[in-house]
Amino acid sequence: MYPASFQVFIPASLEEALELLAKYGEEAKVLAGGHSLIPLMRLRLAKPKYVIYLGKVPGLSYIREENGTIRIGAMTTHGEIAASSLLKARNPLLSETASRIGDLQVRNMGTIGGSIAHADPAADYPAALQALEAQLVVRSVEGERVVGIDDFILGPYLTDLQPNELIVEVRVPSLTGAFGTAYEKLNFRAGDFAIVGVAALVQLSPDGSKFEKVRVGLTGVSDKPVRARGVEEALEGAEAGEEAIAEAAEKAKEGLNPPSDIRASSEYRLEMTVALTRRALEKALARARDKVA
Amino acid sequence: MEGDGGGLIEVTMRVNGREVKARVPPRMLLVHFLRDVLGLTGTHVGCDTSNCGACTVIMNGKAVKSCTVYVFMADGADILTVEGLSEDGKLHPIQEAFWDNHGLQCGFCTPGMVMTLYDFLGRNPDPTEEEVREAIEGNLCRCTGYVNIVRSALDAAQRMKGGGGG
Incomplete structure (x- = not known):
């Protein structure tokens, strides 16, 4: 099935994406890997007037360790998280969970930020994110806030994310010891x-x-x-x-x-x-x- | 870049090594672009709901379900479909292995299977049977029971290691 018609914006920077969200957020859906949103649009369960596509925004895909915290960019795919040697060593719970999501093709496209924002009550990541007491970095034109996963997912497909906000980073601990x-x-x-x-x-x-x-x-x-x-x-x-x-x-x-x-x-x-x-x-x-x- | 609801959006990509430019509606999916605009009907539409994997193509080196990718998401990308696998009339080792091991019955799922394995065998050149079965988790076959498909994949891995192309 074809989705309903929509208008797409393809910002080239995070600032531009946030400005578009500030302007169109109420009627827009953010598109990352598309593996939750596109199936919903094809079934016409979602009919956004505007789609803001993040694929050309640089700097949202990374996995790095800083002062005992592992920071993961929101556009990092499940496949990249499953294969990350840093995560396998310092937070294998997240890489093991990512490896169990969907199938190889889905993991090649689906992103951690998109999955969390979608908040499917049977999604895999949230179990791990709860056990890890993960923090999400959320940004808008007004600034940045950090929110715990327990306060972020409110119900089925329902989150604390405001229409003008974007998840930009997921933070989990770098584990040490026994x-x-x-x-x-x-x-x-x-x-x-x-x-x-x-x-x-x-x-x-x-x-x-x-x-x-x-x-x-x-x-x-x-x-x-x-x-x-x-x-x-x-x-x-x-x-x-x-x-x-x-x-x-x-x-x-x-x-x-x-x-x-x-x-x-x-x-x-x-x-x-x-x-x-x-x-x-x-x-x-x-x-x-x-x-x- | 901006695409109007009723208007078109310009995309450029490489498909099987050839540069392609087109103006498409934002809601057009990659699988329809490949089949209906470029005439590359080797990529199949099966379930149309992101499950069956018959529409799998390689985008920037990775297997993706082209029914779940908008054309504008492939702007600037390098796309490989089953039509682009053979070189100078010689089948790719994965295709040869499917031929020799009878890795298909009706053949509908075959292009998707082959493209998924192209990605997988590129990262894991010496897989176990279990790893192959996991790799094709997202490709459904309603004929074979998968036995000969798995056999073909393991054979393809050996052929590719032997420098048989790829």
Whole structure:
């Protein structure tokens, strides 16, 4: 199907893009890799009057480390994030999650900024971004603000992004010490969205005996990505081991009321949230233990 | 640059090594440009919903689903379609491997499969069977059950390593 007609603006600089957003933002959609927006436009679920295409704006695609923080440009593709040697070493949770998004062609085009702005409740990144307590840098002609992922995604396809604003950067920590991470995704068809997705980050004490810090992010099980805070609190300070994980993972379903749809019932999603939380934490623990030695 | 809703937008790109200039509506998709404007019908329209991969072409070295790319996004790009793979009448090693291993039945998905593998084998010249199966996750085949396609891909990797072109 052909999308409805629209007018396109192709700014050559970030300043120009922000000015266009300030002028047309209410009736405009920002186009990055297009792998969320174009399918919606083709189904005519989205019929923007204006499209602002970021492909010719320089300086929005990068992955670099500065003072313990990894900064990722909003136009960086899933494929670049999956393949980044910096992320594989210092934040493998994000690269592992990116490698599970869609398929090879989708990862070649889709961007992290676009995916976050789209805020699909079953998208993969938000689980990892929750576990990593990611920060987003958002800019408009009025200036720049930094907002945490938990405050940014408000509901299905709903974010805190104002019509004149653009996500320009994603910030995640550069991990050090005895850390381990894992992303567990349940889907039945190749390349599909997550029925349940669980991202785990485990930081052990230097001797590997205790859980110092635990973060668990969930996607697909609520109207927005959430942290499994009950699991985190049960494990932090506890003796590091599989038994503690099995007990704590039960808390992953606390307070959740997952949707029922054609792919899975609410009850099934709840049970799988517990199972995948356990698996993700076990894998993260094993990877953290490899670093203790 | 600005394209009016009813008006046209100017694009320039290289398609199979040839420079192409055109004025297109903003909403025109790359797959329709290749097929209907340039007559390159080797790139297929399958599901039309970004799932099946039959429309896969190479854009700036990377496999993309051309049903999910507006033509203006390909402005300045280097595009390679299945028509551009053979040289002087000699098939590309991936095409030869599909021929010799009977890597197709009806053939509808084949151009997309070949173009995805062109990207993948360029980055991973010695893949495992599992890696090949993951690489073609975004290309659906309703005939073969994928067995001969995977066999063709593994054979193509060996041929390309042997300096058979590419």
